[in-house]
Amino acid sequence: MKTLFLIVEGFSYQLAKKISVDLNKNTYTRLCRYVERVCKYSNDKRRTMKNFTNFQADETVTSKRKYQRGKRMRRNGSKWCFTMVECATVESNGKKKTRSLEVDIRFCENNKRTIESLKPMIVSRAAPGASIYTDCWKAYPAIAKELELEHFKVNHSKFFKDPKTGVHTNNVEGVHALIKRDSSRQFFRSPDKKSDIGLVLYLELAQWRVNRGLEARATGNTKNLFRSWLTILKQEVSDIKNKSNRI
Structure with a gap:
């Protein structure tokens, strides 16, 4: 025990x-x-509950940094994961903040982040007419249109948070960092080495x-x-x- x-x-x-x-x-x-x-x-x-009404979505690849510094290097054996984070806007000290409520993270089928791979995972959790917040990955607009979801996106090549619309995916990015750090702390290895x-x-x-x-x-x-x-x-x-x- x-x-x-x-x-x-x-x-x-x-x-x-x-x-x-x-x-x-x-x-x-x-x-x-x-x-x-x-x-x-x-x-x-x-996962049997279609209860995500306002969620951020993003993919991440598990890999490591070359010589433990700089950008992460992709290699054979790296795994693509897809994460959805249900969020709510709350007011704290006079400022509006996005608070995470629930997380769902899974492997991408066939280790690819295609429409065919991402769509079933979104279907399993998204409520009808839900709002989805993503980056500009090409699979998301088609999925959102087919499922009749309200789609908001941020261009990460320009900024992490859109200065006009306020759209961001910081919550889901934070979950990715947390899980990778957790794996290193408990198992002394990045997740893809398991x-x-x-x-x-x-x-x-x-x-x-x-x-x-x-x-x-x-x-x-x-x-x-x-x-x-x-x-x-x-x-x-x-x-x-x-x-x-x-x-």
């Missing part, structure tokens, strides 16, 4: 071993997969962590990741029992 707590809270194997002296690397990895699968169960239940199944499940864990933090901020409650994870585990066990009783 102690090791599960450490994994959920984001402790690396090296730090966890200092607390649990008898912890084996293979045991840590196996328990990571268990924790991540429970998080995937929670995320998949949320195995395919490991990367898929890691993204589920990262998404679940981010959303728990957003929920805690929205409700004013203290973020207790492990207690939330145990609640999801109990729900999954209950669902499995109910399904077996029906058979």
Whole structure:
């Protein structure tokens, strides 16, 4: 139970071993997969809800910096991910700010950010007539037109936030930076260096962590990741029992 707590809270194997002296690397990895699968169960239940009405969308590629500095270098094995962030405009100290409410991040099918790859993911979460905020990637206008979404875009070759319309994708860009930093902190590697199944499940864990933090901020409650994870585990066990009783 102690090791599960450490994994959920984001402790690396090296730090966890200092607390649990008898912890084996293979045991840590196996328990990571268990924790991540429970998080995937929670995320998949949320993905059945078409509840994104005002969201930012963007793609990111997992890669590394050459010699640990400068721009990130793409290489064989780099993976394209697609992220949607439901947002709300709030007023703080007399200024309007965009607050993130919920995150959904997934792999791009066939590792391509084409219309065919991005459209199903947007369809699964976007409510009818939703507003979508993106950069000027060529796939978005066609998708927004076909799905009858209200589309706002910002030209990142000129500015990060449009000075006239105020459109930006800073929230989703921040999520990308957070997830890449989280992977390096817990696993000492960029996400693309994990195995395919490991990367898929890691993204589920990262998404679940981010959303728990957003929920805690929205409700004013203290973020207790492990207690939330145990609640999801109990729900999954209950669902499995109910399904077996029906058979």
